[in-house]
Amino acid sequence: MRHVLEWCARIGLIAGLAAAPAAAQQAGSRQLPARTIPVPQTASPEMQAIIARPLNPIWNVVPKTAAEWKALVAANAAETIATLPAMISALHVKVEPATIAAVKTYVVTPEVMAPANRNRVLLYFHGGGFVLRPGEAGLAEAIELAGFGHFKVISVDYRMAPDFPFPAAMDDAMAVYRETLKTTKARNIGIFGTSAGGSITLAMVLRARTEGLPLPGAIAPGTPWSDMTKTGDSYFTNDGIDNVLVSEDGFWGAAALLYANGHDLKDPQLSPVYGDLHGFPPTILTSGTRDLFLSNTVRVHRKLRQAGVEAQLQVFEGLSHAQYYRDINAPETIDYNNEIARFFDQHLGR
Amino acid sequence: MRHVLEWCARIGLIAGLAAAPAAAQQAGSRQLPARTIPVPQTASPEMQAIIARPLNPIWNVVPKTAAEWKALVAANAAETIATLPAMISALHVKVEPATIAAVKTYVVTPEVMAPANRNRVLLYFHGGGFVLRPGEAGLAEAIELAGFGHFKVISVDYRMAPDFPFPAAMDDAMAVYRETLKTTKARNIGIFGTSAGGSITLAMVLRARTEGLPLPGAIAPGTPWSDMTKTGDSYFTNDGIDNVLVSEDGFWGAAALLYANGHDLKDPQLSPVYGDLHGFPPTILTSGTRDLFLSNTVRVHRKLRQAGVEAQLQVFEGLSHAQYYRDINAPETIDYNNEIARFFDQHLGR
Numbered sequence: 296m297r298h299v300l301e302w303c304a305r306i307g308l309i310a311g312l313a314a315a316p317a318a319a320q321q322a323g324s325r326q327l328p329a330r331t332i333p334v335p336q337t338a339s340p341e342m343q344a345i346i347a348r349p350l351n352p353i354w355n356v357v358p359k360t361a362a363e364w365k366a367l368v369a370a371n372a373a374e375t376i377a378t379l380p381a382m383i384s385a386l387h388v389k390v391e392p393a394t395i396a397a398v399k400t401y402v403v404t405p406e407v408m409a410p411a412n413r414n415r416v417l418l419y420f421h422g423g424g425f426v427l428r429p430g431e432a433g434l435a436e437a438i439e440l441a442g443f444g445h446f447k448v449i450s451v452d453y454r455m456a457p458d459f460p461f462p463a464a465m466d467d468a469m470a471v472y473r474e475t476l477k478t479t480k481a482r483n484i485g486i487f488g489t490s491a492g493g494s495i496t497l498a499m500v501l502r503a504r505t506e507g508l509p510l511p512g513a514i515a516p517g518t519p520w521s522d523m524t525k526t527g528d529s530y531f532t533n534d535g536i537d538n539v540l541v542s543e544d545g546f547w548g549a550a551a552l553l554y555a556n557g558h559d560l561k562d563p564q565l566s567p568v569y570g571d572l573h574g575f576p577p578t579i580l581t582s583g584t585r586d587l588f589l590s591n592t593v594r595v596h597r598k599l600r601q602a603g604v605e606a607q608l609q610v611f612e613g614l615s616h617a618q619y620y621r622d623i624n625a626p627e628t629i630d631y632n633n634e635i636a637r638f639f640d641q642h643l644g645r
Numbered sequence: 646m647r648h649v650l651e652w653c654a655r656i657g658l659i660a661g662l663a664a665a666p667a668a669a670q671q672a673g674s675r676q677l678p679a680r681t682i683p684v685p686q687t688a689s690p691e692m693q694a695i696i697a698r699p700l701n702p703i704w705n706v707v708p709k710t711a712a713e714w715k716a717l718v719a720a721n722a723a724e725t726i727a728t729l730p731a732m733i734s735a736l737h738v739k740v741e742p743a744t745i746a747a748v749k750t751y752v753v754t755p756e757v758m759a760p761a762n763r764n765r766v767l768l769y770f771h772g773g774g775f776v777l778r779p780g781e782a783g784l785a786e787a788i789e790l791a792g793f794g795h796f797k798v799i800s801v802d803y804r805m806a807p808d809f810p811f812p813a814a815m816d817d818a819m820a821v822y823r824e825t826l827k828t829t830k831a832r833n834i835g836i837f838g839t840s841a842g843g844s845i846t847l848a849m850v851l852r853a854r855t856e857g858l859p860l861p862g863a864i865a866p867g868t869p870w871s872d873m874t875k876t877g878d879s880y881f882t883n884d885g886i887d888n889v890l891v892s893e894d895g896f897w898g899a900a901a902l903l904y905a906n907g908h909d910l911k912d913p914q915l916s917p918v919y920g921d922l923h924g925f926p927p928t929i930l931t932s933g934t935r936d937l938f939l940s941n942t943v944r945v946h947r948k949l950r951q952a953g954v955e956a957q958l959q960v961f962e963g964l965s966h967a968q969y970y971r972d973i974n975a976p977e978t979i980d981y982n983n984e985i986a987r988f989f990d991q992h993l994g995r
Contacts, residue, residue: 330677
């Protein structure tokens, strides 16, 4: 608020403002003037259109009751679901609901399965702050990797807040993983997901190790919500630049508390960057230069590398949070899916 | 700007608000209010001290004459050279001047050469905008990789602007490379460099291919100045956040023009991101979340990957341009050197 006040004062909108006492500023903090950031011409035209969109209108909406949360979730889901039929048709996949270990899932199967992938399965966990994208609304990225990569993908419709806070999502994820292990070798299983789903992906490996389960063959956490405590440089540098998340101070911070339900946000099952990452399977991480979670991504990458894990990082030019999978006609989305498919192909057993 | 205005209006700071003329702003550009960015606690204490430094005082100094450029270069060099004896001692290396193919160089040799590195040589190209760090002032990173990685490193003291503009630096680089090829197999040669040196590294591979020379075994361009035209998202998003380069609008933009000396800045020998990167050797790229050249780095990474090249990316949390090698006692600097050494060890011939 102080920044805005100063800004209003400087442009003459308000008459005056007392100077900030020197001690009020943390030593070494960077003071930035108001500025305008253009749409980067270095992204594809398709992505430039997405980058140019106004800020996500829900970023600073904080529902006050469970009913308000659910109304917002439902409105958001309806928008997403409307885009699916065209994707399913363009990418030549089949989507079938299935219950696995009492957990709702969707099995996404490509019309043409790559021969090398016949004995492989990918488990997918959608994003949405552990509250958005129930049911079919969580399917988009699963459809993409099934279609572009010719993999069988099980998209897990894990339970979410407000009705089912932590650790319900993790319990569902592990139940599906345990069930999948009955028919598929661990090293033939890949796990991927974006944002909240990237956090689940990382937390599953931690929990599998704790529970003595074999680890998956490879994982692809996309811009994982690896630290829920608003700790990390890009929470500040990309605040207001990322047009998807926009800021942690609003909807997402509230969603974190709703999901955590009183648990310590630094618990590695909620913020896996605080976990011990030694022994992780090969991992590929994805972010964008404008991503509020750029630091959430690169911190996990560095920590994995320091633990001796084979870990790859890719950062897409100009993209905000999770935009890399937002348009199946954009070169970036095709590139992203091809990279993830190639990584799983290189590292999963057959 | 519009959001802030609306916000001011909403909280009652201003009485009303006229609509901004639509044509005044590029469609989709992001309007940011003034703000304060704290020092990230997620960097090491050593790097937090570096991140907390004030903006590089030369960032907006634009010398008007050759004499003014040289005075600034000399003052800057003296500062850097003063830090070398302690580094040389701590890292147990020997530094000897040598003339190779009529080019001034320094040969940096570790006290203990790794047995696997006996038949390997690394060529190093310092940064400094093609104008800063002549002579010993360009040695720091060469000393580090020789010391941490136990490699023999030839640090090339290439000619620079204003006396020797483009393509003098490239001519020197290629002369040393050709001479090195007489005694060392190409696949046993690694090339690395930061900033301007990262650009030289990339441009050397392009020129070696054009000239029919065998390509080096692996390269490590650190935060390369791959696009001199101020094209790329982080030129804008990290403007004023990066405390090393700060902005392209000042010293660095002037240095680019001084070095290019009338040549097209989009010539791939000046801006290698515009080159054809097919057939490049394995490449590891490094940047930081605050780096003005984050986009210069990730654009090259994506382009290499799209060309099917084995290319790795690492982005250090909270660091501005080239800070990853700034303190041999910081975990990030040790981590950086270990990663580059490991990459060369994996990919160079023996």
